[in-house]
Amino acid sequence: MANYDPSPATRFKPGIVHPHPGRPKSKILYYLGKIGSQVVNGKTKDEWLALKIYDMAMKGNIIAAKEILDRKEGKVKDVLEATTSGTINIQVVSYSAAPVVEGKCPKK
Numbered sequence: 001m002a003n004y005d006p007s008p009a010t011r012f013k014p015g016i017v018h019p020h021p022g023r024p025k026s027k028i029l030y031y032l033g034k035i036g037s038q039v040v041n042g043k044t045k046d047e048w049l050a051l052k053i054y055d056m057a058m059k060g061n062i063i064a065a066k067e068i069l070d071r072k073e074g075k076v077k078d079v080l081e082a083t084t085s086g087t088i089n090i091q092v093v094s095y096s097a098a099p100v101v102e103g104k105c106p107k108k
Helices: 027-036 045-058 062-073
Strands: none
Touching: 027 045, 045 062
């Protein structure tokens, strides 16, 4: 069984900051951060990506425009109001932000 009452020598002491890294970050986020900070033609790759998404939105790409607005203004919360004296049946329908091709929804 583990020792749940450590000796006073190993306990945290008042006024001393103990840096704790917490939960390790995912490697993918680490590498995305490294790649995004690389400079190409005077701008970071993150800046180029932001410019590309902006250009796509300006050309009419609704998904790109939604992404920009969600990041800038915050996502809009869905609100449902109902007044009734009886039973309410609610059907939840999820949707994918992926583009629809030839009238078909993309497979998940």
